Amino acid sequence: MREILILGRGGQGAQTAGNLLARAFFEQGQYVQTFATYGGARRGTPVVSSLRADDKPIRVRSNIELASGLLCFDDSLLDANFLRSANKDSIIVVNTSKPHAAFAGLGDFRIVPVDGKAIARRNDMGKVVNSALLGAFVAMLKQPDFEIMCDVIKETAPAKKSENVASCKDAYDATLKNFGGV
Secondary structure, eight states: OEEEEEEEETTSSHHHHHHHHHHHHHHTTOEEEEEEEESSSSTTSEEEEEEEEESSOOOOOSOOSSOSEEEESOGGGOSHHHHTTOOTTOEEEEEOSSOGGGGGGGOSOEEEEEOHHHHHHHTTOTTOOHHHHHHHHHHHHTOSOHHHHHHHHHHHOSSOHHHHHHHHHHHHHHHHHHHOOO
């Protein structure tokens, strides 16, 4: 079973990203469980989207203690508390303009920095980074199928459908080029 945590601030799109990722796993034929936790019910407070995906029914009904993948929408949230849910095998994709070396002091983690904001701007998405971060995350996880992820984004984007897909593809390609996936 793959267990995933997505951390962001209210209004950044972490919940939406979790729902899109869950749908892509579902469209691929997997069983999915998703749930969210909210800090304060206001914009800017930390929120976590939790997701499980497996080939067989999911019977677990608890919080995720050790995630195989973590997606962090804001590098200021990448702290010891969040990293307690990871180990050296967990893949951690973080939205940041900082270089990989900036995270060396956090421990022996597989941290993949992705400048989602730059990718979003390059694809006429402004500050909306969901699609870019999902592209990078899928590149590293090698799941769900990338084309399915793009189809889900195209079907669900309320506007700028082609720009959302382009942002996802741009981040996917850049992440594979820079980090090679797993």
